[in-house]
Amino acid sequence: MVAQVNPASAQLGDAKRSTDPAFVLRDVTVQFGQQPPVLKDLSFQVESGQFLALVGPSGCGKSTLLRLFADLLGPVAGTVSRRSDVGAGQIGFVFQQPNLLPWRTGLQNLQLPSELGRSAKEVRSEEELLDLMRQVGLKDSDKDKRPAEMSGGMQMRLSLARALVNEPRILLLDEPFAAVDDLLRMKLQEDVRRIHDERKLTTILVTHNLHEAAYLSDRVLVLSSAPALIRQDLQLERSSMTAEQRRTAEETMRSLQRLTGALFQP
Amino acid sequence: MGEVAAPVIVFLLVISAWHLIVTAGRISPVVMPGPMLVLDAMIKIRSDLLAALFRTLLAALSGLSLSILGGTITAFVFSQAAFIRRALYPYAVLLQTVPIIAIAPIVIVVLGRGFAGIVLISCLISLFPIITSTTTGLLQIDSGHQDLFRLYRASRWQILMKLRVPTALPYLISGIRISSGTAIVGAIVGEFFVGSSTPGLGVLIQRKFAALNLPELYAVVAVSTVLGAAMFGVITLLGEAILKKWYGMSLSGRR
Numbered sequence: 001m002v003a004q005v006n007p008a009s010a011q012l013g014d015a016k017r018s019t020d021p022a023f024v025l026r027d028v029t030v031q032f033g034q035q036p037p038v039l040k041d042l043s044f045q046v047e048s049g050q051f052l053a054l055v056g057p058s059g060c061g062k063s064t065l066l067r068l069f070a071d072l073l074g075p076v077a078g079t080v081s082r083r084s085d086v087g088a089g090q091i092g093f094v095f096q097q098p099n100l101l102p103w104r105t106g107l108q109n110l111q112l113p114s115e116l117g118r119s120a121k122e123v124r125s126e127e128e129l130l131d132l133m134r135q136v137g138l139k140d141s142d143k144d145k146r147p148a149e150m151s152g153g154m155q156m157r158l159s160l161a162r163a164l165v166n167e168p169r170i171l172l173l174d175e176p177f178a179a180v181d182d183l184l185r186m187k188l189q190e191d192v193r194r195i196h197d198e199r200k201l202t203t204i205l206v207t208h209n210l211h212e213a214a215y216l217s218d219r220v221l222v223l224s225s226a227p228a229l230i231r232q233d234l235q236l237e238r239s240s241m242t243a244e245q246r247r248t249a250e251e252t253m254r255s256l257q258r259l260t261g262a263l264f265q266p
Numbered sequence: 267m268g269e270v271a272a273p274v275i276v277f278l279l280v281i282s283a284w285h286l287i288v289t290a291g292r293i294s295p296v297v298m299p300g301p302m303l304v305l306d307a308m309i310k311i312r313s314d315l316l317a318a319l320f321r322t323l324l325a326a327l328s329g330l331s332l333s334i335l336g337g338t339i340t341a342f343v344f345s346q347a348a349f350i351r352r353a354l355y356p357y358a359v360l361l362q363t364v365p366i367i368a369i370a371p372i373v374i375v376v377l378g379r380g381f382a383g384i385v386l387i388s389c390l391i392s393l394f395p396i397i398t399s400t401t402t403g404l405l406q407i408d409s410g411h412q413d414l415f416r417l418y419r420a421s422r423w424q425i426l427m428k429l430r431v432p433t434a435l436p437y438l439i440s441g442i443r444i445s446s447g448t449a450i451v452g453a454i455v456g457e458f459f460v461g462s463s464t465p466g467l468g469v470l471i472q473r474k475f476a477a478l479n480l481p482e483l484y485a486v487v488a489v490s491t492v493l494g495a496a497m498f499g500v501i502t503l504l505g506e507a508i509l510k511k512w513y514g515m516s517l518s519g520r521r
Contacts, residue, residue, distance in 0.1 A: 072416055093417050099410035103432045103513050115428065116418035146514035166418075 020083050021045040022170055022202040023069055028078035029227075030064055038064045040227035041078070048083065051196050051203045053213035055259070056223030056231075062206040066093070066172045069204060086170060089117055092163030094176040098155035100147040106133070106158055107143035113165040124165060136161045136191055153184040160188070164195065171196065173205045177212070189216055214255040222259065234258055299481040304488065307481035314470065315489050322466035323493065325381065326453040329388025333445055336389070337396030338438065344397070345404035345430070362394040366452065370459035383460040384468075388452035392445035396438070403437025404430050435512060439505035446501040450494040467493070 023046040031037040038061040046052050046069075054062045067073040068080050070093050100109050110129045114122070124132075130140055136157040147155055156176060163171060173192065177185040193216055196203045207213050213220050214236065222232040236255045281301050287293065288300035295303055308315065340358070344351045366387060377383040407429055415425050457468025465473070467490045474483035 067413075070417055072413055088419055091417070093413075095410055095413065097410045099408070099414050101411065101429075101432070103435075112414075112428070113418050116415060116420040116424055118419065118421060148514060 020048060022048045022050070022083050022086070024079075024081045025068075026079045026081075028068065028075045028080060030061070030068065030073065031076050037076075037227045039068075039075075040229075042227075042229070043078075044221065044230060044233070046202060046204060047219075048202050049200060050219055051193070051205070051217045053205045053207055053217035053220045054223060055207060055210060055213050055220055057225045058208065060223045060225045061227065062223060063096075063174055066174050066204065066206055069170070070172055083169075089113075089166050090169045092166070092168035092171045094156075094160050094163045094171070094173045096174050096176070096178065098147070098152075098159040100155055100158060100162075102147050105144050105146055106138070106150070109147070109158060110162050110165055113162060129161075129165070132161045132164055133158070135164075135195070137187065153180050153188075156180055156188065157191075160191070160195075164199075169201065171201045171203045173203065175206055175208065177207075177209075185212075192216070210259050211256060214259055220255075220259060232259075296478070296480060299484055303481040304484040307479075308485040308488065311482055311485065314465075315467075315486065318465050318467045318470045318486070319489060319493060321462070321464055322450065322453050322457065322468065322490075323497075325384045325456065325466060326388050326449040326497065328385045329452055330392055330442070330445060330449040332385065332389040333392040333396050333449065334438075334442060337393055337441065337445075338400055340393075340397045341400035341404055341434075341438075344401045351401070358394060358397050361390060361397075366391050366455055367459070370456065373456075374460055379460050379462070381462065384453055384456035384462065384466070387456035387460070388449050391452035391455070392449040395444040395448075396441040399441030399444070400434055400438045403434030406437070407433055432512075436509055439509060443498065443501050443505055447494045447498045450490070450497050454490055 025045065026043050028039055028042045029037055030039040054065060056062055064073065068075060069082075070091055071080075071082075071088065074080075101112065104112070107126065107129060110132065111124070114124055126143075130143060133140070133142065138154065138157050138161065142150070142154060142158075145154075147158075150158065156179070160176065171192075176192075177188055180188065189212060192203070192205075195201070205213070205217060218236055220232070220234045220236065221230055222234070223229065224231045234255070285301050288298060299307075340354075344354065344358075369390070370383075370387060373383045373386055377386060411429055411433075412425075415429055420428070453466065454468040454471070457466040458472055459468075461472070462469055467486055470486045471483065471490070474480075474486055
């Protein structure tokens with residue numbers, strides 16, 4: 001039940017690279033000022049290509065973990081190491097809020113990632129960006145709309161597309177589906193899993209929805225309240241079924257039962 | 267429709283009441299002229315009024331432009347560090363509290379009796395709202411947007427140009443809107459004290475008062491008031507148009 005921990009190999013041969021973990025956390029502690037630590041001596045690793053869900057009570061430090069992975073935050077103790085062949089700009093992050101720039105149109109919002117940073121980036125053509133919009137279920141006509149003219153769901157889709165602009169190897173999702181209605185959430189979840197599979201990403205999803213964690217991910221970390229400790233590390237079976245098929249599948253239900261068991265056991 | 271009709275009705279009621287009080291109370295025009303006398307005076311000195319109006323408008327627009335320039339630069343400096351704000355903000359507040367009438371003599375001494383002095387007074391009185399409003403805007407970045415820019419390793423310059431400035435723009439416009447009316451007041455007060463060979467509205471007010479020509483004095487005051495309101499109105503419409511183009515929405519819709 002507990003994840004196999006491979007000691008990070010010192011030599012990074014090309015053959016080994018694909019199996020190197022995406023992230024390794026060692027004894028990570030995060031603390032803000034004089035407050036009690038949010039994370040304390042936490043160690044685990046995230047395998048490349050894995051779809052990992054982080055589940056736990058609100059305020060337990062799930063979002064803090066994502067910010068550590070994105071390098072938006074540094075630990076006060078311990079180390080967070082990322083695969084050496086994944087650059088800083090190759091992380092996509094879908095925040096809880098869409099965080100779109102209100103003065104930019106849909107297309108201009110997608111152009112933002114390639115405009116930022118010091119290193120010159122490959123600028124995506126309009127056709128490539130439109131294709132990206134279609135992949136997340138947006139229409140070509142949405143490119144000229146400003147965020148204020150979009151529904152909450154459209155904004156979330158656009159922010160998902162924006163996270164993919166720089167061809168990320170790692171995708172971080174911070175409860176991206178919390179604010180959208182059920183129907184749309186189901187569609188977005190399928191899109192995310194499909195994007196994960198097609199692009200061979202490493203995806204880390206923070207969620208408080210157990211069902212979502214059970215049928216989307218390959219592995220679920222159940223965290224206790226702050227400071228976050230790993231209460232359970234579950235590897236879930238995954239068949240070749242689509243997210244839609246998995247939604248009602250027996251194995252998902254079994255996973256869900258294990259998850260609920262893990263959460264409620266004393 | 268009611269938005270236009272209601273103030274117009276109030277205007278007509280006040281004018282009628284004024285007319286009634288003056289005629290029924292047999293108040294001498296030397297004390298308080300009636301609205302008809304004022305209208306006559308306005309028509310009589312219309313060419314003088316028009317010339318003075320343009321003169322004052324020019325002074326106010328110059329003063330306001332200087333305020334916008336100086337205010338945004340100051341706000342930019344303020345936005346750079348908290349200690350700069352702490353050190354300089356009290357002096358910005360002094361701009362607002364110093365009686366503008368009291369510094370007019372100082373301005374005259376420094377700049378002499380001329381157009382430049384009038385522009386400076388108009389600028390001083392309209393500077394503060396632009397500084398505070400724009401500083402607020404520059405510091406008002408959404409923490410989500412900040413995360414986004416940090417995620418993509420944006421430079422300080424990129425954060426300024428692509429995030430802070432666009433965020434501050436509606437605040438700058440709102441500051442200019444507040445300042446537009448006071449810039450006119452500043453120009454008139456400036457003219458009142460500094461004087462000028464080419465008379466603006468302030469100089470006209472002074473002359474009509476000295477001659478105790480009350481109907482014409484009232485006429486100048488009325489034109490001054492309308493000028494201030496018109497300036498506020500035009501700047502508001504202009505600001506709305508810019509925001510609509512920029513944000514695709516109106517300022518009133520966001521606040």
